[in-house]
Amino acid sequence: MSDEGKVISFINMKGGVGKTTLTINIANYLANKENKKILIIDLDPQFNATQALLLKQEKHKLSNNINKQDEDEVEFKAEVSSAKQYKKLSKNGKTAFQIFHRTVITKNTQKDIIYEFSENISFVPGDLELSSVIAGDTASKVGLIDQFIKINNLKEKFDFILIDCPPTWSILTHSALYASKYYLIPSKLDFYSSIGINSLQNKISEKLTNDCMYQETSRKLFNLGIVFSMTTNLQSEKRLRETVIKDYDTKIHVFDAEIPLIPSASSSFLFYSEVENNKTYSNLSNSFEKIMSEFISQITNYEEELDNE
Template sequence: MNNKSKATVISIINMKGGVGKTTLTINIASHLANKGKSVLVIDMDPQFNSTQSLIQYKIANQSPAGTTATDDSSSDTSESQQPTIVKNSADFYTVLSDENKTINSLFQQKQVLKSEDLIIPIVENIDLIPGDLNLTFANQGDTDPKNHVIQEFFDQANLLNEYNYILIDNSPTWTPVLTLSSLHASNFYLIPTKLEFYSALGIRLLKDQLYKYQSRKYDKLEIAPLGIVPMFTTNIKAENLVLDTLTKEFKDIGVFSNSIPSTPSAGSKFTLYDEVSGHTRYDALNNSFDKFFIEFQNKLDHENN
């Protein structure tokens, strides 16, 4: 799967929730798209947060004013539009769900929809295969045949030749079907984490599960780490202690030297950092993500060479 002519597939994953998986996934997608790369985001988390964020972004960009905040007045305007944007995006998603045009359709016994029915254009260079709360039930019945569903879908729809990058937002719960299906289809995995004292638990659990399936004699999992990404950092002393612990314990995975800082209004006023790229109040946030993105690209270039 490491053929350079094909899409690079990256799973964003941690066995602990609330660590910034969605934030990292959609902002990497946005930065890649701005560099002229075509990106497909696949939402494999039953909570479907990436889906909600990207559809809201799609709806907002279809409105006359858009959502990009360059000063306080435009920020206030976009904030006043938010309830309408949320409602319209919820209506948009309801239609998709009712028509079974979500990733869940791949895991059902019904006839699988064509890729063009599942893939939703968001903005230029970013497409989405929406998530679905019903993914929760994908592990019922005989699960082994489903472990390669995503990989088989890539092959059938020739998606690896259609995109430069495919990013998979995974559930924080390891499941035999969803997690393995994502990882079997991926070249690399990326682990976002908060620098909290229990951060190592989720990463340790993930590492143990990966080792188990990478050590199998049959249906062996082949995937490489890109690293651990410190998320929502505040530069307090306790975080430095946790960072030191992660760096020492997970040398084989690696920890990014650039982190994504905590921003109180992120998530409530905006999700994609591009939305506030011209706002001086968020210069530190955007500069930090730019530095992370350069490191991310360098790691990918190193792995692919």
């Protein structure tokens, strides 16, 4: 397998499918269990990944520095503190907006907008203002993420660069996929999410892989597959899963494991690793371990195929 950092976009044309949660947890797994250096680029104007990481960081600081406070108080103070931190980053221009705000990426962009979360995880904060860059003529912006990565040698500094994409096709998703070698599709098991997968595949073909200028670059974009999340094991879901496999299996890999729906999970913890020894969440932990095994296997197989070409 190549030592060069792998750029992977997490994308679906429908929101609410667990995209950000999967991105963050794959980053955490690779950083802590595989000892890899990870960069998350938050390109979703809703910046949920950024909010979650800043909140987690502030909660950690408070739990270490403040004694005898109940969880609600720590949560409230962490939210206030993380919101202030984000406001400061945005005001000082230290977000992903800077990538698209400029027509040329410089080396200074790296120190401006890459924020350290932990020893092995860094991230480029998202920004509500990213929604403004999708208007007007955006043709010149397609290569900006790729340019940002190259000029700052990020593939040499990070083992994986994970891009959390918005749930719509725009210059943000176009630029992310142009810079990517792989993409992963998080999805719920419902018909609307399946429509989102169809829409995504059509857009990728129309706007990217079948584009003559893209083809001239000799780039290749590999689909790692579909990961179903928030599953409930209902019979209707099982039938839909069978339909999806029948429709896509020869074209798109469908992960065997799924992320089960656990109502308390979204508010109780950010990383699945926080509850891996908790029997209440054993189903979640075990499923995610299987997903990660399959995720790494998919990349390894693609890399070996490329090496043998």
